Amino acid sequence: MKLIYKLKTALILTVLLSACTQEKLELEVYETSANGNQLDPITDFSTKSTDDRIVLLPNQEFQTITGFGGSFTEASAHLLNQLGPENRKKVVEAYFGSKGAKYSLTRTHMNSCDFSVSNYSYAEVEDDKELEHFTIQEDKDDIIPFIKEAMEASEEGFKILASPWTAPPWMKDNKDWRGGKLLPEYYDTWALFFSKYVNAYASEGIDIWGFTVENEPLGNDNNWESMHYTPEEMTYFVQNYLGPKLESDGHDVKILGYDQNREHLKEWVDEMFKTEATSKYYDGTAIHWYASTFEIFPEALQYAHDKSPNKYLIQSEACVDAEIPKWRDDLWYWSKEATDWGWDWAPEEDKHLHPKYAPVNRYARDIIGCLNNWVDGWIDWNMVLDKQGGPNWFKNWCVAPVIVDPEKDEVYFTPIYYAMSHFSRFIRPNAIRIGFTNTDDDLMVTAAKNPDGTIAVVVFNEGESPKDFELALGEKTQMISISAQAIQTLVIQPTPTN
Incomplete structure (x- = not known):
């Protein structure tokens, strides 16, 4: 008994000593x-x-991390132009400064998108197959100054991913900004368009890191700028036109395919990475989150990674959509009161994917879920919107991390801004x-x-x-x-x- 007592005492002392x-x-x-x-x-x-x-x-x-950030849209840049110098600088520093979110991966649109003030293209002159009249003049009043100020604020720099919502209507079969397909006789011209865009931005001192081939190639019910591809059509264009053109013009830029919701990811990566020839010019895949307010589709993300384990898998767009922002109401962003497009419009069999949700929860769940399933970059949509959730020429109102009232020159940093910063500020490019x-x-x-x-x-x-x-x-x-x-x-x- 004494021996057992001594052993117990020795064990307790050892545990206590270890704890101390x-x-x-x-x-x-x-x-x-x-x-x-x-x-x-x-x-x-x-x-x-x-x-x-x-x-x-x-x-x-x-995976190695590419970065985190948001998007330079005309809507955001237009609003910054209306703020006073102090608040404009405050917003730019908050996103890109050393004491801010330190965004490292960003996106912008080529030609107009729904978050533009109006429809426009860099190639307005019809049948200009050589794009002799190509100009980015439209961006020089707003998007380009915004990018340049961000570059000045950022100590480590950031990557820019550019995406077209549509080719100019004269290159499409329906001659419209919305819907339709690129006519085959303009495949060469449209590939040239990308090359000229890289050169034009380079002349402004701005490097383009990569492209997505088309924003939401499955379309948006023809509500705003769009152009449709099947997986086969996009891959054919990249393999035979876009990739070779960028290569021959000496552009070292990444090409990401797909660029829409995750529930269709499998059929796209199956086609994109079918053979060595089809995958040659693809550097990776871009995805959006709009198929659900809570489901991250981990099986689809895992499948896409396994299909091309050495290529990028980047979340290129996300936002609280179909909502007018709540002004200076932090608790709303933590409350399960937001609804997305699917609340009203999703097919009955998909309604369960679109319940009410808390905006901050959606961001945190999705970013963590993406990272834990091989996604290496995560890009938010508009960096700045107004109290209406625009400007947006189609009135497709959404929420941004920073909301402004340009008439009163006021800025509201929503809880979404801080949620994004938890990742962008502390998980840096090339982290593993x-x-x-x-x-x-x-x-x-x-x-x-x-x-x-x-x-x-x-x-x-x-x-x-x-x-x-x-x-x-x-x-x-x-x-x-x-x-x-x-x-x-x-x-x-x-x-x-x-």
């Missing part, structure tokens, strides 16, 4: 929450005991997503190791109660408390080497 000598994980914690935190530093760590653990596995490596284990199914988690050695962990608690968990990296641990309805980014500094 266990190293604490040194980290910074930032939180955005429904209770009012806006990327605020958290310094009071939990002391509660819990069985819930997130264990980081830095030796498990997945790493593995982890998580015992709490109610917490969503993703993690990445940055080029500077820091590890960024993003945790999302959608629930209405705060939670405690232990974060572990090797032998080091730290107890953390996350608020109800909150996003946290935890930044772990690299261990010094002797």
